[in-house]
Amino acid sequence: MPRSIVQQESFMKPSPRSLVRSCFLDGGYVFAGKAEDIAERYGFSEVARLASNENPSPPSDSAQAAAAEAILSCNRYPGITHEELIKKLQEIYGSYPVVAGAGMDGVIETVVRALITSGDSVVISSPTFSFYGLAVTAQGGKVGYVPRNASYEVDPKSFIAAARDAKLSFICSPNNPTGTVTPPEVIASILGNINGILFLDNAYVEFSDVDYLPLLDRYENLIIGRTMSKVYGLAGFRVGYAFVPEWFQPCYIRAETPFALNAVSEAAAVGALSDPAYADCYIAHVTRWRRRFCDEIPYPVAPSGANFVMIDLAPRTGREAMDALGKKGVLVRSCESFPGLGETFIRVSIGADWECERFLSAIVSL
Numbered sequence: 001m002p003r004s005i006v007q008q009e010s011f012m013k014p015s016p017r018s019l020v021r022s023c024f025l026d027g028g029y030v031f032a033g034k035a036e037d038i039a040e041r042y043g044f045s046e047v048a049r050l051a052s053n054e055n056p057s058p059p060s061d062s063a064q065a066a067a068a069e070a071i072l073s074c075n076r077y078p079g080i081t082h083e084e085l086i087k088k089l090q091e092i093y094g095s096y097p098v099v100a101g102a103g104m105d106g107v108i109e110t111v112v113r114a115l116i117t118s119g120d121s122v123v124i125s126s127p128t129f130s131f132y133g134l135a136v137t138a139q140g141g142k143v144g145y146v147p148r149n150a151s152y153e154v155d156p157k158s159f160i161a162a163a164r165d166a167k168l169s170f171i172c173s174p175n176n177p178t179g180t181v182t183p184p185e186v187i188a189s190i191l192g193n194i195n196g197i198l199f200l201d202n203a204y205v206e207f208s209d210v211d212y213l214p215l216l217d218r219y220e221n222l223i224i225g226r227t228m229s230k231v232y233g234l235a236g237f238r239v240g241y242a243f244v245p246e247w248f249q250p251c252y253i254r255a256e257t258p259f260a261l262n263a264v265s266e267a268a269a270v271g272a273l274s275d276p277a278y279a280d281c282y283i284a285h286v287t288r289w290r291r292r293f294c295d296e297i298p299y300p301v302a303p304s305g306a307n308f309v310m311i312d313l314a315p316r317t318g319r320e321a322m323d324a325l326g327k328k329g330v331l332v333r334s335c336e337s338f339p340g341l342g343e344t345f346i347r348v349s350i351g352a353d354w355e356c357e358r359f360l361s362a363i364v365s366l
């Protein structure tokens with residue numbers, strides 16, 4: 001039964017904060033298109049879903065089993081300190097202080113909430129993931145963007161000049177959507193020359209061969225954000241975490257939502273981390289296909305250290321290319337919503353074999 005329309009006399013709807021209104025006007029977070037729409041419109045029983053950088057396989061057996069078991073205790077609140085997950089992560093990566101939350105997005109939001117108040121400045125290396133700017137704007141912070149160079153690399157000089165006195169800055173490596181890996185030496189030189197905190201977003205680091213963790217031993221102004229959504233195939237569970245400086249950990253904990261991480265998701269994450277073979281197998285698959293994409297796509301492909309590549313389809317716009325590929329049963333992400341990137345790019349995730357094959361035939365005959 002449809003709900004009857006409420007007409008409450010004399011109720012004046014409170015207006016949202018102007019920051020929220022302006023986020024809506026800018027479009028806010030841009031989500032990938034829907035595979036169901038393409039399937040229905042063009043008559044495909046299955047669409048190649050290459051728009052969200054997801055792992056194409058279901059979570060590992062160990063993640064599924066752990067989640068199923070955790071459901072049985074869901075009448076209880078979860079622990080508030082995410083101990084099990086943190087212990088597991090420290091076993092694998094070393095005894096750095098770790099915080100966890102509902103996706104890395106949740107972690108980013110909490111970091112920003114802990115640090116940023118009205119008027120504080122935050123610097124973002126761009127083009128990049130849009131959520132940093134949205135989270136900062138929602139706290140009233142002022143965002144400054146520092147463009148990457150023509151090869152999408154971070155130019156340390158201009159980044160340091162802009163970020164020196166910012167309270168917080170963001171670099172994504174490997175970068176979404178370009179795939180670019182910033183060498184640890186460049187990150188080190190930035191860390192040594194700024195007065196604020198650098199949030200290094202490592203959502204895709206497992207697909208590259210760089211290791212930024214040793215920087216945590218040398219710098220007290222580095223946060224490294226990670227996610228279980230990509231390499232471990234747990235996007236729907238919403239688990240992210242970050243390695244943080246020791247002094248910052250209590251600040252984070254005070255700013256975080258109580259019970260930010262639900263018990264089933266935490267259990268799934270611990271289960272997933274107990275099966276490194278699952279991740280290794282996916283990483284090998286990505287490495288193989290990334291090479292084939294670079295060799296066979298007849299357009300410029302930016303060098304990528306992630307599970308996706310960015311392609312320049314000029315003179316087509318990203319949206320035109322996305323629509324043309326949609327007609328061939330392939331869903332990709334147009335990059336037009338990434339400010340500072342121009343209009344002619346798409347981002348394509350490395351999916352299952354059949355999805356990658358369908359995409360390659362489609363792009364060759366575009």
Ligand SMILES: *Cc1c(COP(=O)(O)O)cnc(C)c1O
Pocket residue numbers: 053102103104105106129172176201203226227228229235238239240
């Ligand atoms: C996917 C992604 C995240 C966030 O992942 P969660 O699903 O929220 O853990 C963060 N940063 C970048 C660059 C991403 O691509």
